[in-house]
Amino acid sequence: MLSTTRSTLRNTDVLVVGGGLAGLSTAVFLAQQGVDCLLIERRTELSGHPRSRGVHPRAMELMRSAGVEDELRSMPSARLLADNSGVIAAQSLAGPELGVLDEKYVMDVTADVGPLSPTGWCLCHQGELEDVLRGRAERLGVALRFSTELLSFEQDGPAGEEVTAHVRDGVTGTERTLKARYLVAADGAHSGIRQALGVPFAGEVLGHYANVHFAADLTEQLAGRRFLLCYTFNEQVRGALMPLDNASDWLLHVAYDPAETDLESFTEERCAELVRAATGVAGLSPRIRSVSPWEGAARTAARFRDGRVFLVGDAAHVMPPSGGFGSSTGIQDAHNLAWKLSAVLDGWAGETLLDSYDEERRPICEATVEQAALRSGDRPRLLDEPGERPPVHPGIVEDALVWLSWRYRSSAVASWDEGVLPGYGVWSAENDGRPGSRAPHLRLRKGGAELSALDLFGTRPVLLTGPDNRAWREAARALSHELGVPLALYGVGAELTDVDDRWPELYGVTAQGAVLVRPDGVVAWRCAEAPVFARNTLRAVLTRLFGRDGAGRDGER
Known part of the structure; x- marks a missing residue:
């Protein structure tokens, strides 16, 4: 029996x-910003279970900024699945095909997104992705503590300026007290932190599933x-087969009713029967590697x-896998939050900047959850003959809009004087540098190297200008010192060459204009033209958007 001591x-x-994925991403992005962080995980190790598979283009842009894009693409699943595409329905893998997902809203993973992004899809499964992020976090100096469970926490201090966490070492039983400035809850769909805070988690359950990871040579x-997913429909099983190596490594998603079927009933023998039914190979002897339950739900x-506690990933939202949005959405939560925590901790932004995390991410996540749920409801149409299929739900927007064309509305972006197009909600069909949107990909050349404008962003705010930028350059230099904001300035057409001559078109400015990118x-x-008093204009923008109104250099109000 473990003894209990305290320290x-x-x-x-x-x-x-x-x-998991959201927690490791948060740790990596914080460490890149130079933030001291500690990650605790109650499991002894990462699960290694493949679970979700695929990182969409925006999340891959963030992996690129984290310095792990090439490593991800070199992982076994990413290399072996690089040419896979498409979703089909069939009686079984060996049986006749029943339909193909070919709706206009679907952008295949092999589609060329070069005009929109410097990177594209990566079909690395989640187990390998988490391994890569763990390695990156360790190289950046993050303290990772596995076998460490959070028992309870309080937000305390004279003015509620810290979090006290009580944790227990699962190996020794030692209980410890930890003080932190902020706490990030990345503890999954059943988040104990979210429940302790009393935060409602509204939505609906769409189904319960078991992931069966198995090995069997199905080359024949x-x-x-080389598909992404094969839905299987027959009398023995309704599920989905996912190849992990296009040969012998597979996942089978199987629906079940927990009111009628206990998870323990998924014995190796029962799982083997389900695999034989899904593959259509009666004499198959699969090796069952693991079984993992999951709930298909749409909740936000x-x-x-909540004060000094922030929810990310599945602790903040869950969605069905249709569309492949779930894991990538969690990565974006982490990225949005990390720089804001860093800015406040470093003193160049005020505490109110942290309010924009909820203001920005929650509406986007709610909309993304809805898109995943609508896609899930659309999948049964695969079984209908093309000429007899009912119309696509009018609320479904194109994949590329969900990946790349959201717009934030918050205190940390300029007013929406150029609002989104009617009917798109948080999505905008225009990718032209409007405030609140992702900065457009622009091919640039610096010296002899070609890069994307997105490669300029990451650890500090950037002021992009045209070649006629003397007023902006002087203002940026003076305000960086005056306000303590680590503002960088790049002149497109000056030290940066616009390879395709698209800077004014994509960013909506003239040669005298400027765009502030977080x-x-x-x-x-953004400012289309240089104002008469560039310094005053830029000072007002920086103080307002970074929560510095009435603040001193330390960012405290």
Whole structure:
């Protein structure tokens, strides 16, 4: 029996609870900003279970900024699945095909997104993705503590300026107290932190599923096909087969009713029967590697911030896998939050900047959850004959809009004087540098190297200008010193060459204009022409958007 002792563990700026995809992403992005953070995870190790598979273009842009894009693409699943595409329905893998997902809203993973992004889809499965992020976090100096469970926490201090967490080492039983400035809840769909805060998690359950990870050589039944997913419909099983290596490594999603079927009933023998039914190979002897339950739900937390506690990933939202949005949405949560915590901790932004995390991410996540749910409801149409299929739900927007064309509306972006197009809600069909949107991909050349404008963003705000930028350059230099904001300035047409001559078109400015881009690559503000008093204009923008109104250099109000 473990003995229980108590001690003080350490102090840290940010405590991240949860060592899954969202938690590891948060730790990596914080460490890149130079933030001292500690990550705790109650499991002894990462699960390694493949679960979701695929990182969409926007999330891959963030992996690129984290320095792991090439490593991800070199992972076994990413290399072996690089040419896979398409979703089909069939009686079984060996049986006749029943339909193909070919709706206009679908942008295939092999589609060329070069005009929109410097990178594209990566079909690396989640187990390998988490391994890569863990390695990156360790190289950046993040303290990772596995076998460490959060027991309870309080927001305390004389003015509620810290979080006290009580944790237990699962190996020794030692209980420790930890002080942190902020706490990030990345503890999954059943988040104990979210429940302790009393944050409602509204939505609906769409179904319950078991993920069966198995090994069996199905090369003959594949018959050269390289699909992403094969829905299987027959009397024995309704599920979905996902190849992990286009040969012998597979996932089978199986629906079940927990009121009638206990998860323990998914024995190796039962799973083997389901695999034989889904593959259509009666004599198959698959090796069952693992079984993992999951709930197909569409839920969003009522708030993503509670004082000094922030929800990210599945703790903040869950969605069905249709569309492949879930894991990538969690990565974007982490990226949005990390630079804001860093800015406040470093003193160049005020505490009110942190309110914009909820203001920005929650509406986008709610809309993304809705898109995933609508796509899930659209999948049964695969079984209908093309000429007999009912129309696509009018609320479904194109994949590329969900990936790349959201717009934030918050205190950390300029007013929406150029609002989104009617009918699109948080999505905008225009990718032209409007405030609140992701800065457009622009091919640039610096010296002899070609890069994307997105490669300029990451650890500090950037002021992009045209070649005629003397007033902006002087203003940026003076205000960076005066306000303590680590503002960088790049002149497109000066030290940067616009390869395709698209700077004015994509960013909506003239040769005298300027665009302020946040560290997360989101346009905060733009000015088409240089004003008479550039310094005053820029000072007002920086103080307002970064929560510095009436603040001193330390950012405290």
